[in-house]
Amino acid sequence: MADSLDFRRLFQAAPHPYVVMDAAFTLVWANDAYLAVTGRAAAEILGRNIFEAFPGGPHDPGGEGTRQLRQSLDTVLATRAPHTIALIRYAIPRGAVFEERYWSATHTPILDARGAVALILQQTDDVTEMQALRQRANAARLEGEVFRRAQAVQQANLALDAERMQLRRLVEQAPAFAAYLRGPRHVFEIANRSYCALVGRGDILGRPVREALPELEGQPFFGILDQVYATGRAFQGRAMPTRLRDAEAADSLREVFLDFIYQPITEPDGRVSGIFVLGYDVSEQKRVADELSRYKDQLEEMVRVRTRALEESEAERRRAEAALRQSQKMEAIGQLTGGVAHDFNNLLQILSGNLQMLQQGPRTPEEARRLDTALGAVERGAKLAAQLLAFARRQPLEPRAVNLGRLVREMDDLLRRALGEAIELETVIAGGLWNTLADPDQVQNALLNLAVNARDAMEGGGRLTIEAGNAMLDDYYALQHDEVKPGQYVMLAVSDTGSGIAPELLDKVFEPFFTTKREGRGTGLGLSMVYGFVKQSQGHIKIYSEVGQGTTVRLYLPRSHEAEVVVAPLSGAPVEGGRETVLVVEDDPVVQATVVEMLQDLGYTVLRCPDGQSALTLVRSGVAIDLLFTDVVMPGPVRAPDLARQVQAMQPHTAVLFTSGYTENAIVHGGRLDPGVNLLSKPYRREDLARKVRHTLNNRRQALAAALVPHAPSQRPAQPPSARPMPRVLLVEDDPLVLMDSEDLLAHLGCQVVTARDARGALLALERGRFDLLFTDIGLPGVSGLDLAQQACARWPRLGVIFASGYGGAEEAAALPRAQFLTKPYGLRELEAALRRAAAPDAG
Template sequence: MNLASRGPAGLLLRIIAEPLPLWWRLAFAGAVIGGALAIRLGLLLWVIDFPPYLFQLPAIIVVSLVSGPKIGLASVALVAGVNAALLPEAGNGGAGSSPLASLLSFAVNAIAVWGIASLVRTVLRRLESAHAALLSAASEQTAVVATLEALLAHAPVGFAFFDAQQRFIRVNEMLARIDGIPAGEHAGRSLTDILPQLAQAVTPSLERVLATGEVIADVELEGATPALPGMWRHFLVSYFPVRTNGAGISLVGMIVVEITERKRAEKAIAASEQRYRLLAEALPKMVWTSAPTGSGDYYNRRWSEYTGVEPPPGEVVEWHAFLHPEEKSGVMGAWHASLSSGNPFSRECRFRAKDGSYRWFLCRAVPVRDEDGRVDRWYGSCTDISEIVAAREALSRTNEDLERLAAARTMQLAEANSLLKQEMDERLRAESQLRQAQKMEAVGQLTGGIAHDFNNLLTIIIGNIEAAERRVPSDPNDTRTQEIKTEEIRRFLDYGRQGALRAAVLTQRLLAFSRRQPLDPRPTDANRLVTGMSHMLRSALGERVMVETVLAGGLWRTEIDHNQLENAILNLAVNARDAMIEGGKLTIETANAYLDEAYCAAHEDLSPGQYVAIFVTDTGMGMSEDVRARAFEPFFTTKGPKDGTGLGLSQVYGFVKQSGGHVMIYSERGEGTTVKLYLPRLEDGAAAAEPAPARADTETRTAPATVLMVEDDDQLRALGAASLREAGHTVIEAADASAALDAVSRGARPDLLFTDVRLGDGMDGRGLADAMKRRMPRARVLFTTAYARNAVVHQGRLDPGMKLLTKPYSQSDMVAKVNGMLDEPALRGAVLLVEDEPFVAMVASQILEDQGFKVTIASHGEAALAHARAARTDIGRDALVLAIVDIGLPDMRGDEVVRRLGEIAPDLPVIVASGYATQDLTGLFGDRSDVGVISKPYDGATLVAALERLGFRMAE
């Protein structure tokens, strides 16, 4: 009961029941007894003959109840003594006996009251103790019930409780999941209703627990449940009685654990062990296993068959019991060492057979470790090697004889080797002489062909120049004669120029054969190229030759020099026409092809992979095997002396090989010829425009430009500079790369760099172009070269974005090439757009792409800086020419990005975009001419205006 809830009386009862300190109880008793005695003295003054003991008895009761029996008894004695001292003296006559009697009556009553109060105090304290114990028991019972409820709710096993009629009283959620029926639908239903396939197995155990009260543990059951009707499941079930109201059994509890997976694993292990034992028994070897300590626990039948020892069932005889005495100590030492270290065991030793003889065995054992790396078991085998040992001993016995025979044979071989070496040396000298002779013959043939053609051309050039010189008028006043001779001089100079051009063509063919001609490879659609050549081929081949094209669908693209490929196909077509004397059919076919490793291994400088194939087939006379083998040799021809130079096929061969491809001729005499060109497939799937046709006009640009001309030949540089100045351009001349870079450092800003690839010592033309591109990414570059061995990095092939003018060239061609490049739209390059808002980035990207820029988007400052560092090494068309930076980015402020971009690329123009007031940004970047500021939101006109303020010339 709660004493504090009963007001003042309850508070008094709580004070009585609770233990209080001694000083408090003494103080309380003193206060109460002192008050009672004070009342006694006051009454004595008023009514002398009246003894007011009744006012003192309550005080004694209160003190006895609150301060305890001992203090209460002491209070009785104290009050009685004080009352006795205050009694009237005996001399007052008969009246004196009445106060004494009252005092005695008071003493008896006080003792009686003290006793009653002490008994009441004891009873109250015991009642309070019992109440506290009852509250504690109730709290413990509540905790136990909560614990049991939590156990039932979250236990990983199923619980169910049945009444005496074997009906479900309660189940937990785990049992509901096991049988597939919600927990709330079990109450009141029988086991037969819920689990009909398991009811027959469960019911006897329930009845047994109800009848005897015993606990039945770990009963295995199997069957299907409504949760998985078609699956046979296994369960481990335990039963226990639930007693209430004394010893009566009111409920039966059931614990269910599903062991389906464990049973499957046990069956799998049993099957595996059975397979292992069958395999071990079938092996011809003696097989055994042992514990980690080395004690054996299994030996197959081969042991008993060999040793003749049949141990009793359940026992084994260890393998080392049959070792030969001479080897036992060494073998056991090695075995114990393996047991200690965990290393595999291997030893040759002899075992005793059942007839007492010994045979040699190779005994091996390997450890099997558990998940923690500890040795869990040893698996051993012993293989009979007696025949091997016998053969080894026999071989050892004959070793000396073999050594003697080997020594004699070695002497014979040494002599034969000496003779063979002499013959090989003589043969190598003969082969060397033959190769030298063949080399000299080839060089002689090449030199003779070059000398013959060049002598013819030089004769034409020299003769016409001399004829022109003879016609220079001696009298400058003879106008009529001067006009006649001027016409003749022009004619002879034109003949000389044509001879020089033929010499240039001859040089290009020789460079093509040697794979040294400069190429300008571009993404090319072979189908489109062949289709575009059809009209030209029909005109060149005449009416007697029918041209047919068979073009493959879905043809891959190739990266090739467009003009050189056209020349190659034209060369093959002309050769085919000459082979079809009576006319015929020329077929040009395209296809996708794959050259495998076997094919490439049989041909030099060819890598396996995907190729674009072009087949040129004619119905002409064909080639013999000797002619086909020499078809690609320079100046080799089956035509007459005036019908060809013999450089056509060699030029095709050199061009295809230089482009990374392959060419083969398939021909038989009288069966026609097929030439197959294999050109590497272009892996890049991005669309690229076909090469634009060359400019036909040679008109001078109306807007003059600045050209930096770098040429180490003084005469050629002076001639070219004069021609460009005549065309209206400003020309800065430099003899080498150092002079060119010095000019740029002094402030020159050329629109175009025109440089020879070979500049003597120091930096070459390609290195100069790289350096220029880093300083001026939008500057155009025009290379010129006559010999492309070291022109560019990819086997004489120009990188994308570079233009080439091949030597020798005419001044008009040079001026036309320069003007054509200057007339091209300005190279926009790449823009780094640093913007974390996807929609804004999409809009700005579209505006920039419409203006011809390639846009890279970075949503964070660090990503933008990483891209800028990588782009610093890119000197092609996609060089970084502009950055547009949002001021608010997730990882850093935009002004910090601008500052760090300035450290990476000092000359990079930047546009800063802000959605807030731009006055602060203008003040921050106001002194920088390469930084522009725009407000967000911005449209295309605003962005284009900002680009123009930074010096970009935008399209109308």
């Protein structure tokens, strides 16, 4: 039925005046009743603004009627709710004159689909005829009462309108963002400029929040609004992160941080009708706070770093002081033990020499047993002195490139005998094991000491594991351990399943004379000796232990890039004497007498001197000697090394053998014997003396043989100097006399010769100049002559090579193309032939 009604005809036929205008107050329709009471035609007013169609003028004093009408219409636009004017004085033009009329008007908004005001319907009642009541009974009283009531309503409406407009202006101009959401769908009734600027759009009035701000989907705000509306409890947000549309880039979102409150608005009956929103954009404050917090964190971190640096500096200072005190203590102990060892070894040498001399004569079985017992005591005393020197890092080391895997395997039988049948021995050697630079004899002594200590800790049996492998100690590890240099090492570890060591004792186990064994079972020098040897070898030692579980000691010895040099021990050589002349220089008369007697018993002619000055006087007198056998530590102005140099300068064929129980730094530097130095440590046995003297004499004779062999003149016809090439030869030889003789031979053959004493010096010389030939001894200190030649030929492929050696090595030398090999001693003819072959294009 409603669909069939024609509402336009109904309003047209209505007796009350109706007019319709749009949101701009343009008249769009009016019924006949309206046209009749206003005395206007539709063509005159439709399409015109209401204030143009019905202008004010003298008939509207003060423009009060126009003001009331405009205020009512603005209220409808702002509130989207009906508004009534109880009484308005508004004149109607009647031709050239205006007829004063009184009206009562109601303005009703007509909303579109989005909830915005599209049209305004005005219903108007002409109340001018109320004046006619004055002509009837009691008209004046009735009129006055009606008009007073109308005026009171009008004044109340005006006050409410003014208050409403003032509130809207306050909200609109407030710096905070504000909005009012009506109903359970949260429809925007009010939103000030700050709110519209915040959300990046102005078309939100009359729209539900989910439709107006779809970008809030997935954020907590819709849920919070529903909760506030349902519970009537306010919600306050602090610096809540919010993603809103960017007004400058509508397709993207920007993040802001908001302080706000959702305040529910309740009706008198307690029902929630809407939610008032008020808040501030605190993004900048949040950014500043975060920046300050970041600066605060950075400052605190800087303070922590600086504090840590100061603590580390203080700790480093304390470590340095402790290391200095330890170094000073070790130096003091070293000086003390050195002096004690020197005198002690001299005493042991006297005892040992005389006991051995007694062994050479006839003796009963009982005397032989007693002599053996006494010599055993001497050996134990010598071992004790050696351990003292090892701890103080005063033992003379003879390091060379060795393979720990080979050493461990060679010691297998010895270790098993030392450990006994109750101890199970296991060795683990890593594949690709590097060589290390160490004294092999001292490595074996250290390993034996550790094995014996482990055996004693495993009373009743257990397992001993020996491991050898490659290791890298990095910068971080070096910072945590004094005297450790970062780099590549070869690790030797000895682990047992014994009783272990208490944590409070671990820092003391390397101190001299400290022992955890019961009285009479140990001297406390075993680990001290190992510690001193490792430190003297530029290595590192670390001990790990747990009570009841066992102990592991790890030795880290520096890696060597040189090939392993296996030297046959002198102990396997025969004991033999000779007929040469030996000059013994020894300040202790008893030691001197003992040594002289042993050498004479070996068949040598022996001369003796108490100090270096008297020895020089003897040599200058013209007495020929074959071997200078001198103690290192002697009284007087002439030191043992200086004595050796001056004697060899006067008699170049003389060999030199040093002996000492304490070498100081005379012939030992960096804990290592100087190159070419022969040393026999006190105390020594007669067999040791015989082998070492014979070995030293033979080596010297071999080195000088080339200079003593008569050389036949070359049969090659001489060439004019202009036609003869002058090959440049780099001669590498560590023995000074052999170097001098070889240089003379090469110069005699027309070579330009540059000399070097080791591989490092040779490589520097090759870098500085051009050479045709490398002539090198194989047994150089440090890097061998074979390795030197391989490195040199890799850099300079046209370089010729001649090897010289008195200890073999021809097979190894043959591996290098074009290399020639000379066996010492060689003559001028052999050298000349080798030079010719090395220079030939197809030499090989």
